[in-house]
Amino acid sequence: MESQKTLKRKMSCVGIGLHSGRKVKLTLKPAPADSGIVFRRTDQKGIEIPATADHLSCINHATCLARGETRIETVEHLLAALTTLGVDNVIVELDAAEVPIMDGSAAPFIYLIHEAGIKTLASRRSYIRITRPLSVVSDGRQVAAYPSDTLRISYTINFNHPMLRHQERSLEIHETNFVEEVAPARTFGFQKDVELLRQNGLGLGGSLDNALVLSETGVLNNHLRFSDEFVRHKILDVLGDLSLLNRPLLAHVVAFRAGHQLHTDLVQEILTSPDHWELVDYAEPSVSPHPATLRPSFAKASAASATRGGLTEPVS
Ligand SMILES: [Zn+2]
Numbered sequence: 001m002e003s004q005k006t007l008k009r010k011m012s013c014v015g016i017g018l019h020s021g022r023k024v025k026l027t028l029k030p031a032p033a034d035s036g037i038v039f040r041r042t043d044q045k046g047i048e049i050p051a052t053a054d055h056l057s058c059i060n061h062a063t064c065l066a067r068g069e070t071r072i073e074t075v076e077h078l079l080a081a082l083t084t085l086g087v088d089n090v091i092v093e094l095d096a097a098e099v100p101i102m103d104g105s106a107a108p109f110i111y112l113i114h115e116a117g118i119k120t121l122a123s124r125r126s127y128i129r130i131t132r133p134l135s136v137v138s139d140g141r142q143v144a145a146y147p148s149d150t151l152r153i154s155y156t157i158n159f160n161h162p163m164l165r166h167q168e169r170s171l172e173i174h175e176t177n178f179v180e181e182v183a184p185a186r187t188f189g190f191q192k193d194v195e196l197l198r199q200n201g202l203g204l205g206g207s208l209d210n211a212l213v214l215s216e217t218g219v220l221n222n223h224l225r226f227s228d229e230f231v232r233h234k235i236l237d238v239l240g241d242l243s244l245l246n247r248p249l250l251a252h253v254v255a256f257r258a259g260h261q262l263h264t265d266l267v268q269e270i271l272t273s274p275d276h277w278e279l280v281d282y283a284e285p286s287v288s289p290h291p292a293t294l295r296p297s298f299a300k301a302s303a304a305s306a307t308r309g310g311l312t313e314p315v316s
Pocket residue numbers: 076077187233236237
């Protein structure tokens with residue numbers, strides 16, 4: 001049996017929304033067992049929106065949740081960090097609609113969670129273990145989930161761009177390799193799309209500080225964190241979207257040219273196909289060769305990103 005976890009104390013950071021361009025304060029707070037991950041809009045009378053598939057709203061370059069008129073946007077990188085680090089229960093307070101983009105990766109959120117510390121709760125954690133394959137397909141794109149005793153993601157992307165004709169990576173997901181191999185990978189976009197996005201009121205907070213921007217021939221940011229940073233970021237995205245299952249997943253997830261829409265379609269497919277999975281309270285111990293640490297350069301960048309705007313506050 002494994003136990004549910006929450007944070008030891010609350011932590012805050014300030015950043016801007018990638019799409020809205022608005023400044024936003026984010027505070028992570030401990031929460032009791034079985035409460036899950038719950039967003040709370042402090043600027044909207046404290047309305048709460050659980051991070052579950054039944055609150056999924058539009059998918060428009062990011063994954064969004066809604067309850068009535070109240071929205072929470074761009075939840076995926078934060079959710080990936082929380083769930084992969086084993087934080088089952090947490091309140092995420094925001095004073096605007098969009099989770100801050102920070103440096104475009106999940107590394108600043110890892111830093112924040114590590115600073116808050118993780119606390120074990122008395123209640124048992126359960127996992128969704130896939131027992132029969134499931135898949136969703138659309139327009140030559142696909143995501144499938146196959147039976148596995150651990151969570152593995154295999155992702156392939158190809159775009160009509162010289163740097164992205166083919167990237168693929170397959171990783172067993174546990175805290176160590178998530179922190180080191182996936183979390184630092186930044187969001188990316190194409191320069192040719194930037195103007196269109198902005199005409200539609202999106203990407204207003206985007207800059208070379210928080211996104212990799214691809215020109216016709218290369219990447220405008222002169223330095224990649226990994227040669228295949230793009231496909232690693234897609235693994236980060238799918239992990240965030242899978243957290244809307246509300247329980248950790250044991251499966252081999254294979255994605256081909258997918259995105260938030262197909263990732264969340266797979267979540268819905270799993271939830272509406274209970275004969276394809278079972279609830280178990282034990283996962284194979286993941287093979288973590290050493291405690292997870294952000295590479296020093298990312299930790300430094302994350303600390304800077306988390307404190308930009310002057311705030312990383314441990315409050316016990
Ligand atoms: Zn992303």
